Amino acid sequence: MELTGLFFYVVSLLIMGGIYALLCLALNVQWGMGGLFNAGIAGFYGVGAYTSAILSTAASGRHLGGFSMPVPIGLVGAALVAGITGWAVARICVRLKSDYLAMASIGIAEILRLVFVNESWLTNGSLGVSRIPRPLSDFTTGRMSDVVFLGFVWVIVLLVYVATSRLYDSPWGRSLRAIRDNEASALAAGKNVEKYRIQTFVIGCAVMGVAGGLSAHYFRFLSPTATDPLLTTFLVWVMLMAGGSGNNRGAILGALTIWTLWSVTEIFTNRLPPEWATRSSFIRMLLVGLLLQFVLQRFRSGLLPEKSPPVRFRKD
8 A cells, every 4th residue: 555655646746847847848948048037937837728728618607717728738828828829928028138137027927916816707717727637638547647648747847858859950950059159150140139039038938838737637626826926937946056057967867866855854844843934935945945055166058068960071
């Protein structure tokens, strides 16, 4: 019985690790490849989560919905709506420097969160959206649906990893890194900096939307608390910095490492005396911060630092 419980705990850990891996891959496209400081991850994550939930749920008088579409269609919709939202934000903010872009994206994420809370006709407000289906729910029941969902999540992670790796090695990716490293030189070489940055921001936001949709389908319930910046912005940045910015493998490794630490520490903090248990989230953040300090002192570029692809020359 204990082994069964441990098995399903690991399954749950890997499901959330896969969702965070998607968020890290998305942020790696924006920051690791494009140098765009997006501090509003929670907003685009929430847009994708609500879009997929609304598209896939049955009719309800509490919120917009009733489309009952398959889960893959809901996730495609999440990517499209989050990408369009990212395009609108990028058109306004992408010309800003990194620190100003961070402040602007935080403000936009907070605006989106207030929309989720106050527009009850759309999201049912603080009461949230329930009965969100999972893929293949007609063929799996009970806890085995978690195992099926685990495979579903990691197939998507693999697809996104392959796609972003191809982008990194492509001429588009090399141009983007040139803009990141020296914008003036890229402009002098005739690169359309604003166009590249908008494309980068949109791609990253679309993947964040997919991660949000997967989270909604996993928990089968969605409320505005799911867009907590602590868990969907700050923690993702810690994961990417620890794993290695600019390296897709590092992004996945950082997501799994930090999420495992975050989950395991919850087991210990729940056993603390009541006066300390109320501060458990702050204790866990302290531990994550200490780990990040240790990693960055020993590995300044993360556990798996960025490595530029080899340049191949034709032999004359």
